Amino acid sequence: MTTINKILQILFFAFIIWLFTKIFVFQTFQIYTPSMHNSMHEGDYILVNKLAYGPRFPITPLSFSWGNQHLFLDWIKLPYLRIPGYSSVKKNDIIVFNLPIPNNLPTDELTEYVKRCVGLPGDSILINNGQVFINGEKLAETENILFNYTITTNGNNIDSIVLNKLRNYAPNNRFTGNKHHVFISENNADSILNLKDINFVEKNITTIETYSSKYFPNNTAVKWNMDHFGPLYIPKQGDSIVLDNKNLIFYKKIIEQHENNTVENKNDSVFINRKYAKTYTFKMNYFFVLGDNRYNSIDSRYWGFVPENHLIGKASFILYSSNNK
DSSP, rough: HHHHHHHHHHHHHHHHHHHHHHTTTTTEOOOOSSSGGGTOTTTTEEESSSSSTTBBEEEEEEEEETTTTEETTTTOOOOOBBOOSSSSSTOEEEEEEEEEOOOOSSGGOOEEEEEEEEEEEEEEEEETTTTETTEEEOOOOOOTBBBEEEEEEESSSSSSSHHHHHHSSSSOOOSSSSEEEEEEHHHHEEEEHTTTEEEEEOOOOOOOTOOOSTTTTTTOOOOOOEEEEEEOOOOOOOEEOOOOHHHHHHHHHHHHHTTOEEEEETEEEEEEEEEEEEEEEEEEEEEEEEEEEETOOSSSHHOEEEEEGGGEEEEEEEEEEOOOO
């Protein structure tokens, strides 16, 4: 065997090991948006553990990614299959998944997102005045969660020492004039109030009357917003719902798009795959996710549930952080 053949053989086996590891063990993921401040920042590289929830077999095996470039051929499509993992998704896990929109691409070719899971299959979620409640109990959230505050000082100029402290508490915000709109944690808000020249620190909550169709379920019959949302049942595999007009507002999309059925309404009757049905039993588990930067995040409040077959893995730790502050 020539030297060139040996090198080629080594490169081939190295490629196979790399590919196996990437598909079944772990992969790296780069953060591109500020939606997970303070936990993660733009430019951070994180390690995604695929063994935790079980590695998902490729749905489009003829695909290749390098950096931001991604190419695939849909000539071969495999059914969804996942090897059992050593853990299940838990509340407050940071998960990486394929965004469940749009629906014109194979599941594993959809944009990869990272968010914090706050609602599990079978849970009922409610957001009231910006606070998350699961099954009627306030969710014990991490201290990293950022809320929207207005800081009011007693003058137009901020003392340089105070300004430096403000930047430490809210490094991703600018401070000019005497009113400052910032994304900070509740603990930092309490600390800022004790600083010199600070008159008020007020949390900004969207009023319950405020409505925009950009929020799930994107229907004028349900007028929710980022601070007042729900209650909403998160579907669990094997659970059934009554097929009435109210439930169809919330679940018709996933019954059709993610569970591959047709849904028709005729004279107040519902037909699933052209068969009359009074109830529907979910085939998959679903999750509800939020960004830690709660007021600068596009998440389940906008597009709804994350289907189980969209899960990629658990964000285990940060390999490299671009946040040097």
